[in-house]
Amino acid sequence: MKLRSVFPAFSVTLFCLSFAMAASAQSKTQPADTIVLHGKIYTLNPKQPWAEALAIRGERIVAVGSDTDIVKLRSKDTKVIDAKSHLVLPGFADCHIHFIDGSFSLGRVNLEDSKDAADIQQRLREYGGKHPGSDWILGRGWNYAMFPTSLPDKKYLDEVFPDRPAFLEGYDGHTYWANSKALALAHITKDTPNHPNGIIVRDPQTGEATGALKEAAQSLVAAVIPKPTRGEKLAALRDGIRWANENGLTRVHSAGGDFEEFDLYDELLRHGDLTLRFYVSYFQDPPELRPQDISAIEDARKKYTGDWLSAGAVKFMIDGVIESHTAAMLEPYSDDPSLRGKLFWDPDKYKSAIAELDKRNLQLFTHAIGDYGIRTALDGYENAERLNHTSGRRPRIEHIESVSTADIPRFGKLGVIASMQPLHSYPNNDTLDVWARNIGPQRASRAWVWKSIAKDGGQLAFGSDWPVVTLNPFNGIQTAVTRQTSEGLPKDGFVPSQRLSVAEAIRGYTLGAAFAGFREKTEGSLEPGKLADLIILSQNLFQIDPHMIDKTKVLATVVGGRVVFQSKP
Numbered sequence: 001m002k003l004r005s006v007f008p009a010f011s012v013t014l015f016c017l018s019f020a021m022a023a024s025a026q027s028k029t030q031p032a033d034t035i036v037l038h039g040k041i042y043t044l045n046p047k048q049p050w051a052e053a054l055a056i057r058g059e060r061i062v063a064v065g066s067d068t069d070i071v072k073l074r075s076k077d078t079k080v081i082d083a084k085s086h087l088v089l090p091g092f093a094d095c096h097i098h099f100i101d102g103s104f105s106l107g108r109v110n111l112e113d114s115k116d117a118a119d120i121q122q123r124l125r126e127y128g129g130k131h132p133g134s135d136w137i138l139g140r141g142w143n144y145a146m147f148p149t150s151l152p153d154k155k156y157l158d159e160v161f162p163d164r165p166a167f168l169e170g171y172d173g174h175t176y177w178a179n180s181k182a183l184a185l186a187h188i189t190k191d192t193p194n195h196p197n198g199i200i201v202r203d204p205q206t207g208e209a210t211g212a213l214k215e216a217a218q219s220l221v222a223a224v225i226p227k228p229t230r231g232e233k234l235a236a237l238r239d240g241i242r243w244a245n246e247n248g249l250t251r252v253h254s255a256g257g258d259f260e261e262f263d264l265y266d267e268l269l270r271h272g273d274l275t276l277r278f279y280v281s282y283f284q285d286p287p288e289l290r291p292q293d294i295s296a297i298e299d300a301r302k303k304y305t306g307d308w309l310s311a312g313a314v315k316f317m318i319d320g321v322i323e324s325h326t327a328a329m330l331e332p333y334s335d336d337p338s339l340r341g342k343l344f345w346d347p348d349k350y351k352s353a354i355a356e357l358d359k360r361n362l363q364l365f366t367h368a369i370g371d372y373g374i375r376t377a378l379d380g381y382e383n384a385e386r387l388n389h390t391s392g393r394r395p396r397i398e399h400i401e402s403v404s405t406a407d408i409p410r411f412g413k414l415g416v417i418a419s420m421q422p423l424h425s426y427p428n429n430d431t432l433d434v435w436a437r438n439i440g441p442q443r444a445s446r447a448w449v450w451k452s453i454a455k456d457g458g459q460l461a462f463g464s465d466w467p468v469v470t471l472n473p474f475n476g477i478q479t480a481v482t483r484q485t486s487e488g489l490p491k492d493g494f495v496p497s498q499r500l501s502v503a504e505a506i507r508g509y510t511l512g513a514a515f516a517g518f519r520e521k522t523e524g525s526l527e528p529g530k531l532a533d534l535i536i537l538s539q540n541l542f543q544i545d546p547h548m549i550d551k552t553k554v555l556a557t558v559v560g561g562r563v564v565f566q567s568k569p
């Protein structure tokens with residue numbers, strides 16, 4: 001699961017000019033504020049799938065059609081965007097993102113694509129040299145395949161940072177790696193008990209912590225890291241929003257970590273600096289739903305209701321991940337039959353929490369990766385619907401990495417949205433060696449089965465899980481379409497029966513995503529009345545070798561009728 005960044009070095013000209021024009025057209029129709037001409041516009045509106053041009057007034061699209069039709073809406077004050085025959089799509093939504101973590105990750109040490117422990121040490125030395133001092137070394141992106149025989153050990157970090165605390169998140173956010181100094185500051189010793197939902201990995205001989213901390217055990221160290229100031233958070237968010245716009249995102253569904261930061265988003269909105277739409281979920285910790293959770297969720301839902309910033313979703317996490325054997329499986333792990341993962345929630349408490357929130361018409365997200373976790377979430381949603389006599393709630397399951405065959409049709413039947421992250425299936429060593437080995441070939445043959453879920457009537461919504469992988473949606477589209485690495489491996493594709501068409505993959509980031517957030521009436525396609533959120537791309541995804549999709553650059557991003565990103569010529 002590689003992070004590949006978007007390089008801004010390419011050249012394009014995009015003209016935004018005001019044209020003087022005779023006043024004749026104005027008498028017939030009110031002129032547009034902005035028109036986009038000469039585009040190859042893929043609208044996702046089945047009544048008019050392709051168009052050349054569109055017109056925007058205020059924040060909304062007012063007309064879609066031919067250049068000849070749309071040019072009639074031009075006045076002397078109309079801004080004209082010449083798309084120069086480039087592909088124009090609705091703005092992309094990322095349905096699963098950890099936005100504040102991602103924003104901070106932009107300024108921290110990045111270990112993605114490291115080869116091994118020595119390579120990691122080299123990167124850390126470089127980063128430490130550029131950031132001298134004694135404060136914490138924070139970063140992320142190592143993966144399990146970089147440590148072929150075991151989990152990472154504190155000794156590698158101690159060699160680089162003997163006196164400076166270092167704390168590094170694994171690429172999936174489920175295992176952390178601390179050095180001796182960080183463990184000491186967190187008072188983790190031989191005698192520290194495990195967290196109920198986490199493991200302090202210990203040396204089998206000495207009982208000493210090795211530095212690897214699984215799942216919630218990381219909170220012991222996280223608690224002693226100095227908290228960023230409000231100013232630092234705002235600066236990070238501004239960087240994150242810019243990065244998202246540059247990659248073609250116009251909306252995100254935040255899946256945890258920033259409900260507490262609503263106020264910061266609101267401040268950006270009040271200053272006119274919010275150029276990305278946010279749907280922010282409340283993270284519901286186990287072991288149970290408490291009255292204070294309900295009031296926090298209800299207060300936010302009342303307060304944030306607009307197109308830019310809204311609440312009303314609650315995120316649960318029912319299990320962990322397959323790589324570290326924390327995803328809950330119906331049968332034991334193949335590489336270690338003593339393990340089958342476990343649910344983070346008592347199933348009855350989860351069920352009753354889901355039913356209570358469903359009754360209140362809140363949208364539910366459940367992180368579920370293993371087949372047992374997924375089944376538990378489906379059962380919880382089915383139970384809530386039956387108990388409350390509700391329908392059309394669009395509850396969601398996030399990730400769905402290995403699902404039992406029997407549960408595939410339940411997504412369509414129950415109206416449960418499959419919120420998946422195509423780049424997580426990127427078939428590199430971490431996926432093929434670690435992920436697939438852990439669950440064995442039979443269960444690995446049901447890896448990320450978006451095609452099967454959709455065939456049985458389930459709705460797909462795509463995202464990244466940034467900072468777990470890059471938020472660049474073109475990497476995701478390419479992986480969903482090819483089920484191969486950029487180098488075309490494996491040759492026949494990783495579970496190739498699950499390949500999507502380019503149109504289906506785009507839909508997951510646009511109309512499917514809008515549906516997954518109850519926004520399909522105002523977002524997700526380019527048609528009159530909808531918000532003017534659109535992107536202009538460097539290449540036509542429908543006409544190129546699918547292995548080149550990740551080379552796509554965004555030339556311009558328009559949100560609410562405003563150009564918020566434009567590539568440099």
Ligand SMILES: [Zn+2]
Nearest residue numbers: 096098255465
């Ligand atoms: Zn996530």
